[in-house]
Amino acid sequence: MRLELRPYQRPFRQPLHTAHGLWSVREGLLLRLMDNEGHVGYGEIAPIPWFGTETLAQALTCCQSLGSDFWHNRATLPESDIPPHLPATQFGLASAWADLQQSRTFPPPLPSPALPICGLLPTGKAALPAWPRLWQQGFRTFKWKIGVADLAQECRWLEDLMAQLPPQARLRLDANGGLTVEEATQLLEVCDRLNRAGAKGAIIECLEQPLPTDQFTEMQHLAQQCRTPLALDESVATVAQLEEHHRQGWQGLWVVKPAIAGWPDRLRQFWQQHSPPIIFSSVFETPVGRQSALALAQKYAQEVPHSLALGFGTLGWFEDDWDTLTPRQLWGRLAPSTDSATWPTMG
Numbered sequence: 001m002r003l004e005l006r007p008y009q010r011p012f013r014q015p016l017h018t019a020h021g022l023w024s025v026r027e028g029l030l031l032r033l034m035d036n037e038g039h040v041g042y043g044e045i046a047p048i049p050w051f052g053t054e055t056l057a058q059a060l061t062c063c064q065s066l067g068s069d070f071w072h073n074r075a076t077l078p079e080s081d082i083p084p085h086l087p088a089t090q091f092g093l094a095s096a097w098a099d100l101q102q103s104r105t106f107p108p109p110l111p112s113p114a115l116p117i118c119g120l121l122p123t124g125k126a127a128l129p130a131w132p133r134l135w136q137q138g139f140r141t142f143k144w145k146i147g148v149a150d151l152a153q154e155c156r157w158l159e160d161l162m163a164q165l166p167p168q169a170r171l172r173l174d175a176n177g178g179l180t181v182e183e184a185t186q187l188l189e190v191c192d193r194l195n196r197a198g199a200k201g202a203i204i205e206c207l208e209q210p211l212p213t214d215q216f217t218e219m220q221h222l223a224q225q226c227r228t229p230l231a232l233d234e235s236v237a238t239v240a241q242l243e244e245h246h247r248q249g250w251q252g253l254w255v256v257k258p259a260i261a262g263w264p265d266r267l268r269q270f271w272q273q274h275s276p277p278i279i280f281s282s283v284f285e286t287p288v289g290r291q292s293a294l295a296l297a298q299k300y301a302q303e304v305p306h307s308l309a310l311g312f313g314t315l316g317w318f319e320d321d322w323d324t325l326t327p328r329q330l331w332g333r334l335a336p337s338t339d340s341a342t343w344p345t346m347g
C-alpha cells in the first residue's frame with residue numbers, strides 16, 4: 001500500500017467575501033492510495049482554517065508522518081491515528097480508502113440519480129433579476145445571503161423576491177452569523193409573515209446561522225419564537241460539534257460540509273441515530289472531494305428522507321476547467337509534492 005500526495009492551488013474567478021476577509025485561492029491536497037494489485041483510490045483534503053479546521057501545512061505533515069507501518073496489513077482505516085483537530089485530513093484519508101475499496105469491486109456500482117442542488121443568488125437587489133435564469137437551468141431551491149446591506153432594505157427586497165418566485169420555489173436565507181438578536185427577530189417576523197401569506201406559494205425554507213457561534217442560547221430562543229426553521233452552519237463544522245449541539249437540544253436544521261466534518265462514518269452514525277434534517281454543502285473542493293461528499297449525501301438521502309436541496313451549486317467558480325475532469329485526469333494535471341510520502345509495499 002502506498003499513499004501519494006499532490007497539493008493544488010485554484011484561483012477563484014472572483015475572490016469570495018467571507019467572515020475572514022477575501023478568499024482568492026482555494027488550496028488543498030489530493031491523495032492517491034494504491035494497493036499491491038495496483039487498485040487506486042482518490043481522496044481530497046480541503047481545509048478551511050478560518051472555519052476551524054487544520055491548515056494545509058498541518059494536513060501535509062500528518063500525511064507524511066503516516067509511515068509504512070501505518071499501512072502494514074491494513075484492512076481498515078484506524079480512526080485513532082488521525083487526531084480530532086485534523087477533520088479535513090480524516091475526511092480525505094477516509095475518502096481515499098473508501099474509493100480504493102470501491103475500485104476493487106467488480107462490476108462497479110451503478111451511479112445514483114442526481115439529488116437536487118440549491119442555486120446561489122447574488123447578494124442584495126441583484127437577486128431579483130437573477131433568479132429566472134437559475135430557474136430555467138432547473139434550480140428550484142435558491143440561496144440568498146442576507147445581512148450584507150441595510151436590513152430594512154433587504155427585508156423589502158425579500159418581499160419583492162417572494163412575490164416573484166413561482167409556487168414550487170424554496171428560498172434559503174444565510175446570515176453567516178452576522179445579525180444581532182434584534183435584527184434576526186425583525187427578519188424572522190417578516191419571514192413568518194411571508195410564509196403564512198404564501199401558504200400555497202413559494203416558501204422561505206430556513207434562515208442559516210442568524211447569530212454568531214457564541215450565541216447558541218440566543219439562537220435557541222429565536223428558534224422557539226419563530227415558525228421559519230433555523231439552521232446551524234458555522235456552529236457545527238465538525239461531527240463533534242454536531243453531537244455537542246444535539247446534546248444541547250438543537251431541533252432545527254443542520255448545514256454539514258462533509259469535507260471538513262471529520263470521519264464520514266461518524267457523520268453517518270450521527271444521522272442514523274438522530275435522523276436530523278441535514279443540508280449537505282460544499283467547501284469548494286475539486287471533483288475528487290465533491291464526489292466523496294456527494295456519495296455521503298446519497299447515502300443520507302437513502303437513509304433519512306428529507307427534501308433539502310444540496311448546497312453544491314459551486315461549479316464554475318474557478319478560472320480552471322477542473323470541474324470537467326475525472327479524478328484520474330485531475331491527478332495527472334498536478335505535480336507530485338516535492339517531499340511526497342511514499343512507502344515500499346509491506347504485505
Ligand code: MG
Pocket residue numbers: 174176208209233234255
Ligand atoms: Mg451558511
